[in-house]
Amino acid sequence: MKRTIILFFLAFSFLFATTNSETFANFDRNFMTLNRSAKIKLHNDIKNIYVDAIIKNDKNTKKQALSRLITSSKALGFDSSAYIRDLNSINGVKGASMPAASPALTLLSATKVNDTLVLKFNTKLDTARLKTSFAKQQNAYKNIMDIDGRLNGNPLTYKNFISDYIHISQYDKNTVRIIFSDKAQKTIKANATGDLLIISAQNFISNENVRAPLHKLKNKNEKPAQSAVEPNLKSEPA
Known part of the structure; x- marks a missing residue:
């Protein structure tokens, strides 16, 4: 046995x-x-x-x-x-x-907050990771924002919110691409505050403006007013 x-x-x-x-x-x-x-x-x-x-x-x-x-x-x-x-x-x-490798920048969630789209990342966002471009097509103006990072989830689409059409997707393995499409030319503003990217739009004045921070907070612990950020990337009803 x-x-x-x-x-x-x-x-x-x-x-x-x-x-x-x-x-x-x-x-x-x-x-x-x-x-x-x-x-x-x-x-x-x-x-x-x-x-x-x-x-x-x-x-x-x-x-x-x-x-x-x-x-x-x-x-x-x-x-x-x-x-x-x-x-x-x-x-x-x-x-x-051997210094520990920093985590790859990952887009965790996207949330509508008043007239802004708030993107939350897994770590502090460096605006050097952002690249913007502009394209004019037959019936639409397109502002394109590329972010060096990854998308945690499926592509997102918003309609009639700060632009006629917004699409967030994984453009390639190292780039998240956000496309803002509108019948009228607009300026897209992207303002970095910690691990948040606050995006807004206004009638066209100049090309895309990327800067940080959006404004000085009253204290270090205060964050811009926002609704609860979803734990996973998912689109809100347009």
């Missing part, structure tokens, strides 16, 4: 190790080509392997899992600093030798 239990345990351990290897191989082959939901699932599979390796004190598996968790966290816009610290600790690298 004892021999049977030992053989079963060895077989189970071998099967689990094989499963881990297959998961790592699947990650290495396919992660970068998957859609976001599939990437999150694979990220969580690797995280489960990492937790199990901690329990079993399996240093080699921990290292393999951590290197992939750092990659997946950066790709998904998650905080990878804890994984970087753990991997550095295992490798005997002091924290000062």
